[in-house]
Amino acid sequence: SVNLAQILGDFVVWKKDDTPAYNLASLVDDEILGVNLLVRGEDLLACSAAQKYAAQILGYDFAGANFIHHGLLAHGGKKLSKSSRAPAVSVADGAKIHYKFAALKLGLNASKCDGLSNLLEMFKEKFSR
Structure with missing residues (x-):
C-alpha cells in the first residue's frame, strides 16, 4: 500500500501548456488498449499507485490492473533508463x-x-x- 498524499501530494494531471500529464495520458491509453498487466521499475511505484487511484475515480477497468515492480537496472550505481540518458x-x-x-x-x-x-x-x- 502506498500513501499517495504523503509521497506525491496533489499530483499533476493537466499541465500549464494545456496537455495531459504523463500519469493521466498513460492511464487513458492503457484503459483504451485494455492493459491489465504492467511491469515497471520500482522507481515508478508511486506513479502506479496514482494511476490506480485516478482509474478508480474515473470508473476505469484499469483500477483492477496488476503491477509487477522490479528492482532497477543499474550500471556503476547509475540507473539505466531513457531518463538518465543510458545507451540503448x-x-x-x-x-x-x-x-x-x-x-x-x-x-x-x-x-x-x-x-x-x-x-x-x-x-x-x-x-x-
Whole structure:
C-alpha cells in the first residue's frame, strides 16, 4: 500500500501548456488498449499507485490492473533508463543474455530462459494465476 498524499501530494494531471500529464495520458491509453498487466521499475511505484487511484475515480477497468515492480537496472550505481540518458541495450552480441537477465529480475528461472518466446511462456505461467 502506498500513501499517495504523503509521497506525491496533489499530483499533476493537466499541465500549464494545456496537455495531459504523463500519469493521466498513460492511464487513458492503457484503459483504451485494455492493459491489465504492467511491469515497471520500482522507481515508478508511486506513479502506479496514482494511476490506480485516478482509474478508480474515473470508473476505469484499469483500477483492477496488476503491477509487477522490479528492482532497477543499474550500471556503476547509475540507473539505466531513457531518463538518465543510458545507451540503448545492444543485442548485437546475441540477445540470450538479456532474456536471462530479464528472467532473473522477474524472479523466473534464468537458466531455462533462452529466448523471447520462452521468457513470455515462463512469465505467463508465473503471473497469469
